[in-house]
Amino acid sequence: MLLTSQKRQGATTFLMPLIAYGLPLFFIVAPFAGFLFYSFFWVEGGVMHYDLTLLNYLRFFVDAIFLPVMLKTCLLCLGVAVLTVVFGYPVAFLLASLRGRLRYALLILVLVPLLMSYVIKIYAIRNILGGNGLLNKALLWLGMIDEPLKFFVFNLNAVLLALTVLLIPFAVLPIFLSLERIPRNLLEASVDLGASRLQTFFRIILPMSLPGVISALTFVFVLAIGDFLTPQMVGGQSGFTFGRIIYSQFGTAFNWPFGAALSAILALLVIPVIALGARFNRKRGSA
């Protein structure tokens, strides 16, 4: 136990709990609770009504627009999560099989882009994916296509590709950590007992790295579903996601309580996903 001197002093007995409980209460609990409360208010003609109603939540289920968008967004984010794992797993595997400084140097290189300007990256990706973008130009130049492809220009496919590129590092890290923890003697035992490389991979390595894969999937899913800037930038008119709908309630639509209700639904949606990820993290920790 830390800081439990017998000579109890005022500063540690009163000030420490005051800061430790007071500040989170004011700056975290109050805003979140207030926001949840807000979702039960309503707006009419730009005027806020501060009495409680369930209308906002009702509207989400009754209005034919919202549920399909939400479902589509979930599928999109699941797609992003799967794609990042498909790309991230081999990278993590290569990193884990390297030794020494090279391993960590490469890991850092995988993570550095995360800290690079997010806005610049999505802007650059938009320029690459556009109808006149680098990707189409390159494909034309290579003679693989005769005219610019349209299926990844300002729609949900563009959002899928952009988010995948942006979020790959978040998939590599947890998979790498779970691969790194596999004891080497297990692999040696497997080889000693006559297993082939493929058998060792599918019977030992893959199952033991599964917690990392689940972490990666949940991580990426939560990050993708909360992103409203990327769809705004590369989604165009048809690439409407749940995040964009929420964002628009605080802008053009100007219906903050409805936006709050949609945010609460989003939060409800990500909680089980986060819990799933945390469960696998804990299992890994105790193993």
Added chain:
Amino acid sequence: MTLTKGAMLSLVAITGLVFLLLYGPLLVPIVSSFFTLDHGSILWDQPSLESYAALSRNETILEAVTNTLMVGAAAVVLALIMGMVMALHYCSGRSASREIMQFVIFLPFLMPPMVTGLSLLVFFREIDFDRSLVTVTIGHTVFILTLAYRTIVVRLQSLELGIIEASYDLGATNWQTFRYILLPSLRGALIGAAVLCFALSFDETMITILVTGPDSTLPVLLWAMTRLGFPPDVNALVTLVLALTTLMCLVAAWQLLPREMIVEEAN
């Protein structure tokens, strides 16, 4: 397990592709920053540092950079102090209230940034607190606090309790134990957390965009600029920022990874 040549080659190929995906989008502005641009296309025979000179004259961008640095520094200091107090409180006993405190600290980091940002936006409006760089700093602090707190807790829990008990046995007060025993052992964790928190704050976009006032930080300014397209000075800025963040990452990694691990791995 040693890999076969074929497996190794395909892994290297996929990794190469991933690096292309990760760095490709950044390559365009970086390369452009060293050449003269004509209507957006690079004149390869005219290398120039003009975009860097233009950057040094662009008051709007420089002001946004200054704002970003100030917000980052303030948020890091606040998050480290708060994180330290909360971590010490968490580690100095066991109780349900401590677990709840920890859960609350994690909340803004676990929730989608949009939910955190909108909560703060509504909060500031309801308590009539005008949006400014102060609200941005609060938003950043709340967001990076998790990271600062977590890093410190992990290090505290790995400390040998013996040295703390010894300190008390020898008659030290809480403050002396903190100042002479805990703080020095936390040095690496604090530096690492500070660098990571600063890096997160430096590029925080989604919360910032929701709680920002008339003065904006760099990511918000860049977001506003995307409507018209970036001037060449932004290319120079991107290059400088990439160089700086890479350096910061290396420092953070160096401080966070225990020395022995690197040495052991190297052998």
